[in-house]
Amino acid sequence: MVHDFVTPVERRYPSGHWPSxxxxxxxxxxxxxxxxxxxxxxxPVVAEALHERVDHGIFGYGLVPDSLREALCAWSSTHYGWNIEPAWQHWLPGVVPALHLASLALTEPGDGVLTVTPIYPPFLKVAEHTGRTPQQAPMREPLSSEEPWRLDLEALEAAITPTTRLLLWCHPHNPTGRVWRRDELAGLAELVERHDLYVVSDELHCDLLLDAGAHHEPLAAAFPALAARTITLWAPSKTFNLAGLTSACAVIPDPSLRRRFAATAKGMMPDGNVLGLVAAEAAYARGxxxxxxxxxxxxxxxxxxxxxxxxxxxxxxxxxxxxxxxxxxxxxxxxxxxxxxxxxxxxxxxxxxxxxxxxxxxxxxxxxxxxxxxxxxxxxxxxxxxx
CATH class of the missing domain: 3.90.1150.10 (Aspartate Aminotransferase, domain 1)
Incomplete structure (x- = not known):
């Protein structure tokens, strides 16, 4: 099938119909x-799946189908070399809610929530919204346009205090577009373990690596010792342009972390968006x-x-x-x-x-x-x- 990435689509409707x-x-x-x-x-495979679901005509409370869990397991194995389990998956409506849930589930009021800057704006609001202490460390700026932005491990460690409990991490990085090098991630992993931190790794952009031959390795897969303290966030929203269908997944290998996250989500998050779940499965299975x-x-x-x-x-x-x-x-x-x-x-x-x-x-x-x-x-x- 030939996909059209050339023809502009009218998205600004004078009547306000389908506003964005x-x-x-x-x-x-x-x-x-x-x-x-x-x-x-x-x-188109997503649109076809959505049409089929809409034709069913009933949109009651849904369940995450086993076929979606299996599709994400297959995607992870094929694209990242990480063999995850269906039971590790907690589907929810969006990565931003997941950041806030993780802060509530893994930290106490007043604990430090750390991130690097510049960073996707919602990261900077998580601590404030959840009654925690915001902590930030700057990245190392490039000296020229030929150099990339880099993780400054010294600045990151200097920002850690005895109250720091959670690191909000972005991998690849938004907004700089960095794909972190293995040595940067190794330094990060060592620091996280030494300071006994939890990590939320937002890997939303990991399927859009632009350099030929580039390969994404999830943080928890690259450093298995971190798996017991890491929540990995994935979603089809950026990769397949499905943001409005609000469907994301927290991959949590550790049973204790998974229970804490799920207990915190109970009553705070709605059940899965039935159309978002259909779209996610179609995207991962056939996109x-x-x-x-x-x-x-x-x-x-x-x-x-x-x-x-x-x-x-x-x-x-x-x-x-x-x-x-x-x-x-x-x-x-x-x-x-x-x-x-x-x-x-x-x-x-x-x-x-x-x-x-x-x-x-x-x-x-x-x-x-x-x-x-x-x-x-x-x-x-x-x-x-x-x-």
């Missing part, structure tokens, strides 16, 4: 390249050809973006190694304290504000859109960033 956060947050003339929501039609087509498109878009950034004076970007998100340093671009606002006003392009990720002066750009829409947005940015 991405396309309806800003005025009609603004091109949105902000939230992590792609503009590609989701895999691989679509994913491969998507990766080819994203690699081309990354190359387009790299060439464009090279023409923008005083703008820096380490090319992302994963997903469809680029992290741009605009601190020296002459756009003031909030470059996101200036580009919105002067170019009519909506990007994500780096301040929300803990790093003002940066923006995150979503290049998961059609080539035509990307080119239009980049041409608008040219008018401001080339000046």
């Amino acid at each position: 956060q991405k396309w309806h947050r800003y005025d009609e003339e603004v091109l949105p390249l902000w939230v992590a929501d792609m503009d590609f039609v989701s895999p 691989e050809p679509w994913r491969q087509g998507l990766l080819e498109v994203l690699r081309g878009h990354r190359q387009t973006l790299e060439a464009r950034v090279a023409c923008w004076p005083r703008v820096e970007m380490s090319p992302p190694e994963s997903t469809y998100l680029a992290w741009l340093d605009l601190r020296h671009a002459g756009l003031g304290e909030c470059p996101q606002k200036k580009l919105l006003e002067q170019a009519g392009v909506a990007l994500s504000d780096g301040a929300d990720f803990g790093q003002p002066g940066f923006v995150r750009l979503n290049f998961g859109t059609t080539a035509a829409q990307l080119e239009t947005a980049l041409s608008r940015l040219d008018r401001v960033l080339k000046a």
Whole structure:
């Protein structure tokens, strides 16, 4: 089957029918390249499965089917070399709720919840929302666009206090697009064990590694000693553009951790979204050809973006190694304290504000859109960033 990643799809409906956060947050003339929501039609196999489920006509309380658990087990074995068990899976409506549940389940009020910055904004709110103490450690910035962002183990350890109990980890990393090196992960694993921390490893972008031959290894699989203290989070939402179907999975090998997590979720989370579960199974069981087509498109878009950034004076970007998100340093671009606002006003392009990720002066750009829409947005940015 040939998948179409070229034809733009109208997502901004004047009547407000099927509104989306991405396309309806800003005025009609603004091109949105902000939230992590792609503009590609989701895999046809998913749509077919959803049509079949809708035709059934009844949407009562559902159960996670054994076939979905088995599909995720097969995906993990095939793509990551990690043989997980069906019983390890706790399905729930989204990764962000899972972060909060983990904080409530594994820590006590006042305990420290640690993460590295910049980071996906909800990470920075977990401690506050759950009555814990927020703790942050900065990553090591690249010295040039040829270098990647790196994990600063010294800064991370310096941020740990006697109250620190939980590390919120992002692997691969959002927003920088880093695919962590084995030596970085080994240092992290040693630190986690020595300080007796729990880890939530958000691996939402792990199926969108952009470099040829790249292979994702889950943190708990790479370092088996961590499995008893790690909750791994996966979802089809980014890989297959299914975010609105709110379906994610916490993979928890340790029975005690699993019971604590499940007990905390009881009464706080609704039962599984029956359509989200159907979509997840179709994606993991039959969505691989679509994913491969998507990766080819994203690699081309990354190359387009790299060439464009090279023409923008005083703008820096380490090319992302994963997903469809680029992290741009605009601190020296002459756009003031909030470059996101200036580009919105002067170019009519909506990007994500780096301040929300803990790093003002940066923006995150979503290049998961059609080539035509990307080119239009980049041409608008040219008018401001080339000046």
